[in-house]
Amino acid sequence: MSGMNRQGRPTSIANTAHGGTHNTFTGNKALELEEALLFEIDNPGACGVDLDEPEGYTSRLGNLARQGRIGLPSVSEPEVVRHFVRLSSKNYSIDAGLYPLGSCTMKHNPRLNEKMARLPGFGDVHPLQPQKTVQGALELMYELGHWLKELTGMPGVTLSPKAGAHGELCGMMAIRAALIARGEDESRSRVLVPESAHGTNPATAALLGYKVDAIPANAEGRVDLEAFKAKLGPDVAAIMLTNPNTCGLFERDIVEIARAVHEAGAYFYCDGANFNAIVGRVRPGDLGIDAMHINLHKTFSTPHGGGGPGAGPVVFSEALAPFAPLPYVVKEKDGSFRLVESEADAKADGTTPFGRMTAFHGQMGMFTRALSYMLSHGSDGLRQVAEDSVLNANYVLASLKDDLSPSFEGPCMHEALFDDRFLKGTGVETLDFAKAMIDEGYHPMTMYFPLVVHGALLIEPTETESKQSVDLFIATLKDLARAAKSNDKARFTGAPHMAPRRRLDETAAARKPVLKWSPPAPAQAAE
Amino acid sequence: MRYLPLTETDRREMLGVIGVKSVDDLFRDVPESAWRDGLVDLPRRKGELEVERILGRMAGKNVAAGSVPFFVGAGAYRHHVPASVDHLIQRSEFLTSYTPYQPEITQGTLQYLFEFQTMVAMITGMDVANASMYDGSTGCGEAVLMAHRVTKRRKAVLSGSLHPQYAEVVKNLSDFADYELEIMPPALPGKAEDIASRICDKTSCVVIQTPDFFGELHDLRAIAEAAHAKGALLIAVVPEILSLGAVTPPGEMGADIVVGEGQSIGNGLNFGGPYVGLFATREKYVRQMPGRLCGETVDADGNRGFVLTLSTREQHIRREKATSNICTNSGLCCLAFTIHMSLLGEEGYKRLARINHAAASNLADRLAKVPGVEILNRNFFNEFTLRTPKPAVEVVDALADKGVIGGVRASRLLPGVKEVEDLLIVASTEINTEEDRAAYEAALREVL
Structure with missing residues (x-):
């Protein structure tokens, strides 16, 4: 009986005070765990799904059947779960702490919205099912459009753009379509963009072949009204302005800017990235704006997801609304909803859409989350x-x-x-x-x-x-x-x-890019 | 309001620190003409339960794909997504993180993007892939613009069997960016399309989809050769990315850019989005690529790490000289893709592809026996086209009334094209049981 431990384990911290930090054998630091690439934990023979080999069918692949190994790793489910949980521990997130990224609106993402987007009636419906089987999905799109129009005081809306930059592109396309309809497309080749704008603004204008002309800021961090007016002319197609601007300031002269833009025969595009500051208080439509995209992943809290997906619906003024792209939802007299998805449909409907931004109908998963957020707030x-x-x-x-x-x-x-x-x-x-x-x-x-x-x-x-x-x-x-x-x-x-990492060498990464994992070179056989 | 932590006491204290009387004073730069004292004309706040009731009611009006025998594809496919995928992508650290611009505290996102890029390059048979586009259709548009930059030419030729909405996206972009475009007339399975003769020394690229809009598989080797002989690029479009588990990848058939829709792996139908655009190309064209790229490097301690790289192509650095205006892409959908792909692995990916092929092959055999029905395809993966003795619009409708969602009528996406009015595009995946296929056959017999 003498070997029996009658004292239990040590419970005092007295003897541990002098320990120091050291490099661990594993490279791990307690809860902070290192994780190899999936390809390095490849274990041929393991698999994370159970699927039976199909039998009794005729192959119709002709001479196109795939030959040879792809190189994908083989990993069981517990290893896959552990891999991604360990990776997740290396990320900062809004759920863990304050995320003060200016112009990115990293706010709380309510989980109710996640739950709603996963209802089978929204998450498990196909964009090309017969319309009579998706009336609720079309109703949701219609309702979201209604909220966006009311909040912005704008009469037209399109939901199809996939993110903010795609929304900018959509808004500028509508402007160009309106200029084409007026016969002024050739003569209006310049777009005015303040120096403080997001990079997506000049990139969007350039994509459409416009010459980008920078407007300087004044000492108060706003558009220099006189410099701006001096740049207006019959060759200006539009101004692209962020309001509140990227200095975090409201453009005090915005009504005057809109007046001058319209007087010059141009259109006013507003980057709505900063809509969070004025939602429910100021309506862009009351400021004289013609088109504005809304980042649902900013103002309306759909999660950023490590860089997307986003959604960038665009609201339009009376002048631009008829040019909104396909598809869009209309409510019929009998209360049913109809998707207008072809030029022929649109013609019957009396609109002149400029074209199509994307296959299908936009980021439905984001629409559900955003409407859930809007209904919650009111x-x-x-x-x-x-x-x-x-x-x-x-x-x-x-x-x-x-x-x-x-x-x-x-x-x-x-x-x-x-x-x-x-x-x-x-x-x-x-x-x-x-x-x-x-x-x-x-x-x-x-x-x-x-x-x-x-x-x-x-x-x-x-x-x-x-x-x-x-x-x-x-x-x-x-x-x-x-x-x-x-x-x-x-x-x-x-x-x-x-x-988890110190500063990373971005210069080396760009000089000799390593953009994918490659199998290690086979060891040289000894001669 | 449950999401707003500030109390009235907090607000008063904070206004005191700022030195203003009310929050109205903070909005003093808003012009008088736009000032609103009251609320916008929308309903007031609601509790969780009430929101669930409203949205639940809307969701209940839709026929969920999982609740019926379901055979719709045409660019979006219903597959089984393992439970761990949706669980893992909802981890806060992935779901509520921003674009990884601070690599020291976003290695989780960056590493899975690196793994994603590797997997996409592997399955397409290409050298490099980017960290995603919005979806397949917009990726297709960007691929055409990239081919223009690479070749310094201005004209693209699109196959007539490219998904019509993909073609519309390319057309829209080409029209507005003032590029030339030739779209071939709809090319039905079994009819040869002479696209090679359309290539000239002004052509920057040829765009071909496989499996195509009608489900037909294409051998790209001859057209790749024809394009390259004239200095043009071949862009291959793959909206059903699972097909590459069974079919020779475009990279092995001479494609210069491969655009895919990654929705099939890890992502639900979601009524059309969000999806995930896959974009892969040859090493030599990497600096002309659109979108974000993740690359390997080391940190100050010499440890391996990952960063966004080659940003000098991108809008936040190059502004009007960027290769694309894309910023936010499909981060979380890439993660879902990567997790599902990890679970499948080499064997699972290939086997799932074979299961899909078997499902569609068996369904085609069944439906071919229905009087008056003809299968147009010779080679297909998990989708094929039926010619029906009645207009397809009536067939789809009557099938839906019998509780079978039987496919997409080609005329929905090609309105006004006479020769497709009796065509029905039908997909079958691993979700369909033998009972589903029998139900389809029985319903089709009844409605014809």
Whole structure:
């Protein structure tokens, strides 16, 4: 009996105080687990599905039957689940913490919306089923269109664009179609785009063959009205303006800009990426806008999913509405819904669609989520969204005005812009400052954008952050600013230090691109 | 409101810090003419239960594909998606993460994109693939623009058996970007299409789909040779990506760009979206590719890691000189694709393809026995075209009334084309049972 342990295990921490960190054998750090590529855990013979070999059929592949190995890895279900769970642990997410990416609107993604999108009546219906078997799906599209039109005060809508940039393309195509109908397509070849615009704006205009002409910003971070007017002329097709703009400011002269654009015979495209700041409070239709895309994955909280899918419906003014692309949904007198999906249908309907942006009818999965979000908030909740998002951003701006350097006079809208003047002489740059935030447990803000200020730091807290959360964020930035100014470089040089990876060599990645896994070269046989 | 954490007390305190009396003061830059004191004319907020009731009622009006014998394809296919796929893509760290612009804290997304690119390159038989496009149709449009950039020519030729809505997307883009386009007349299975004679020294690319809109498989070797002889590229379009588990991939038949629709793997029907565009090409054209690319590199400690790379092609760097305006793509759908593909693996992917081929082959045998019905295809994968003795619009409708969703009538996508009015495009996948096929045959006999 003498070998019996009668003391149990040690329960005091007294003897563990002097341990230190060290490199582990596995490379893992407790809950932080390294994970190989799928191709490196390939185990021929394993499989994550059970399928029986089919029998008793005639092959109709002719001489096109596939020969040889593809090279796909063989992995069982538990290994697949573990692989992706381990990968997931290397990601930051809005569910885990504040995600202050300016102009990206990283807000809470309600799970109700996920549940609704997975109802078999929405998730398991085919775009080309007979229309009488999808009346509820068409009703949902019609209803979403109604909400978007009411919220923007615009009479026309198309749901088909797949993301924001696709929506921009759609809006600009409608403008070009209207100019063609007016016989002015040849003569109007220039599109005005402010210097502060998202890169997608000039890229979209250029895709349609337009010459992009940059409008400078004034000292207040807004379109320079006089410079803008000087650029207007009979060869201008449109202006592409973001409002609230990418400096987080409302374009005060927007009504005057719209008036001047229309007087010059051009159209007003508004980039709606920042609609979150004004939803339910200001209607773009009341500002004189002709077309605006709405990122459902921003304002209406469909999840960003690590870079998509998004959805970019576009609303249109009276002048552009008839040119909206195919397909679209109409409500019949008997209360049923009909998809107008061909030119012949449209002709009977009295519209002149410019064409088609995509196969099928758009991002239905996003429509369901967005409508679920809208119904949940209602007109009152959406107005509160705008107000709280603007309040949170102004609270950040006011709280940090003496620690960081605000680029422009407030108030801001839903995002606060700072530049790198506060870092002058510290040897710390915007990039270092942003990367140091990672060690503090935050995703960095949007940096070096917009281009109109030096070393930009664009912070959008969104309305779904509590005061407590924003207060801690503010305190953290104050502390980092203090550290930078007091020459405490250790927190910045080479940061992040505690993330799953340190800074990555992007130059090397671009110089000699490795864009896929390749099997290791077979070992040289000894001669 | 359950999603808004600020309380009235918080708001008052915060307004005090800002130094304004009310939130209205923060909106003072809004012009008077657009100022609204009241709410927009829409219903007020609702609790979860009420929202579920409203949307549940709408969903209930639709016939879910899984509830009936279901045979619709034509660019979107119903396959069984393993339970772990939907579970894993709903992990917060994937679902609610942004585009991986901060690689230190998004290695999860970046690594699966790298795995996705590798898998797409493998199955298409190409050198490189990007991190996705919106879907197959928009990817097809981008492929044509890329071919114009590569060849510095301006004219594309589209096969008449390309999915008509893909052709409409390409046409729309070509019209607005002022490029030339020739779309061949609809090419039914069994009828040779002389596309080679349409290629000249102005042609940048030829676009051919396989399996095509009518389900027919194509050997691309001759047309690839004809295109290359004139300095043009061959773009192969594959809307049923599962087919490549059984069929020779376009990359082995001389394609220069392969565009696919990845929905079949890991992604549901979703009434048409979101889907995931696959885009692969030859190494030498990589700098002309649209969309995001993920590449391998090392971090400051020398550990392997992944980053978005070759961004100098993209809009956020190059603005009006970018190869495309695409930004957000199909991240989470790529993840679903990658997880499902991992579960399938080499053997599962190929076997699932064989099961699909067997399902369609058996269905074709059954339906061919129905009096007056003719199968047009010679070689097909999991989809084929029926000629029916009545207009297909009536057949589809009558089948639906009997509880069978029997396919897509070709005239829905090719309105006004006389020769397709009696054609029905029918797909069969692993979801169909022998009972489903028997039900289809019986219903078809009744309605004809």
